[in-house]
Amino acid sequence: MTEQHSSGQDSTAITVVGLGPMGSALAQTLLDRGRSLTVWNRTAGKADALVAKGAHRAATIAEAVAASPVTITCLNDYATMYQVFDSTDGAFQGRTLVNLTSGTPAEARMTADWAAERDLGYLDGAIMVPPPLVGRPESVLLYAGPREVFDRHRATLALLGDPRHLGTDPGLAVLLNTALLEMMYATLNGFLHGAALVGSANVSASEFAELALGWFMPVVLDPASLAEQAANLDEGAYPGDLGTMQMNLNALEHIVRTSVEQGVHSDQPRLMKELAEHAIAQGHGTENYFAMFEIFKRGRGPMPGGGR
Structure with a gap:
């Protein structure tokens, strides 16, 4: 033509x-x-x-x-x-x-x-x-x-x-794009690491997905619930009535130990554990996990055990 x-x-x-x-x-x-x-x-x-x-x-x-x-x-x-x-x-x-x-x-x-x-x-x-x-x-x-x-x-x-x-x-579009991409990759990595964990015991990724995506994500990571928590982030309010950072640290320690036991890459859960330890060291131990927002806002700093 x-x-x-x-x-x-x-x-x-x-x-x-x-x-x-x-x-x-x-x-x-x-x-x-x-x-x-x-x-x-x-x-x-x-x-x-x-x-x-x-x-x-x-x-x-x-x-x-x-x-x-x-x-x-x-x-x-x-x-x-x-x-x-x-x-x-x-x-x-x-x-x-x-x-x-x-x-x-x-x-x-x-x-x-x-x-x-x-x-x-x-x-x-x-x-x-x-x-x-x-x-x-x-x-x-x-x-x-x-x-x-x-x-x-x-x-x-x-x-x-x-x-x-x-x-x-003019920086706002690329900033929000980056934030949303980070959320996407963090979510995907969580799913993939979870699938690798159960796969170490010969549980198929399909079986894991049925439970993770069919029940866990809609209930535990319900978008409406996260939207409600966003107002607390803006106000800096993190009541620990239903769970504290210290309780979450225990869970993260279990994820690290299980990853090591099962021969699965452990750097990702180890970093999350170190971040929780840092939050507790900064006085957020009795607050809920959303207090991690305060750690992220302050930028990079020393973490327990010499981590960065």
Whole structure:
């Protein structure tokens, strides 16, 4: 199919830079929604499938940026973003960059300053779903930066999912993304370590999952219950009526000892045990386990036994 060029004057035009799995999903979704799409990737061949469906392949990054009022980019990291865009200063003037590249809050804030120096509207964002779910109404995408920039392009952003504006601090989207990813990995590691523990006695992962996911998670880690506890975190209230940090330390010690006995990797439960010991040393022994929040808030410090 002949490549079609998107005019930079077209208010429905949009550019996508970076055509890895996520960038390609973003671009395909915009094409499916009828947007006039320009694409650019350092490896030009990655655009072939999109071009065959009607996207315009820009010859240069400057052409890609100039083609649309808004450019969405999804690259490996912020350093790559600078390498790609540093030669496009003139093309960017008066336009908007929506950066969905992973990184840290400090990197996002530095990039917002970089954008401001170039008269470039800037939103930093995070995609909270895997590529196949991009474009679904229930799929959440986080954005941070000037509210007026978000509002100006909200209709376009809504094509990709449910756009949530978190505030004007450009570091907020990547910060919440990181926090949610940490929660995901910690939960997955707990499940995987538990499956390894029971597997040491020839209990199948399927059998373990039936109990862990069918009963334990919904009852013990009920989202509604955690939401209620969030208010206590904000107030610093951790009543130990139904269980104390000291009681939880006993349980964590059992997990470490059992892991060692069964020949299962014990570093993860050992770290949790050391954290509980640290919390008790800091005066939280008679409070409930949610007092661990106070330890996490204070940053890294010495733990019992010389741990860090």
